[in-house]
Amino acid sequence: MENRRTYHGSCHCGAVKFRISSPEISSGVRCNCSICQRKGALMTPYIYSPAELVIEAGTEQLSVYQFGTGVAKHYFCKVxxxxxxxxxxxxxxxxxxxxxxxxxxxxxxxxxxxxDGRSL
Incomplete structure (x- = not known):
């Protein structure tokens, strides 16, 4: 079993706070699909289960955007x-x-x- 640590994070205004249990994060992933290319964010190289990503505050401040198949859910702080x-x-x-x-x-x-998410 790999060594895991707890990381804490938030949106810019702090309304949404979360923590993840993860192996060390020392690199990132960029996707070239239509939404990821536009938002330009660097994503974790790991995929987390709901038990590994815990929203500590601000669930009510999250808005979700879905398109295409509707399977992926992109969360944004409403504030x-x-x-x-x-x-x-x-x-x-x-x-x-x-x-x-x-x-x-x-x-x-x-x-x-x-x-290469564009090719999926």
């Missing part, structure tokens, strides 16, 4: 508009997290993998 996480298309009900919303991480210095 500041920041995207903290989404439920994935490839593993329904599981999450990827916006690295820029995780306390203490610097997404601009991380190695990046590109995922």
């Amino acid at each position: 500041c508009g920041i995207y903290p996480f989404h439920q994935t298309l490839r593993k329904a009900g599981y999450y990827r997290v916006n690295v820029g919303c995780i306390d203490g991480l610097e997404p601009l210095t991380m190695p990046v993998e590109v995922f």
Whole structure:
């Protein structure tokens, strides 16, 4: 079993707060699908179960955007508009997290993998 740690994060205004149990996050993933390309966020390389991503505050401040098949759910803070996480298309009900919303991480210095979501 890999070493896990708890990361804390939030949207920009702090209305939405969450924590994840994760292996060390030292890189990120960018997707080239239509929504990910436009939002430009660096996502965690790991996919988290609902037990691993816990929303600690602000559930009522989250809005969801769905398109296409409606399987993926992209969550945004209603107050500041920041995207903290989404439920994935490839593993329904599981999450990827916006690295820029995780306390203490610097997404601009991380190695990046590109995922070809456009071709799905």
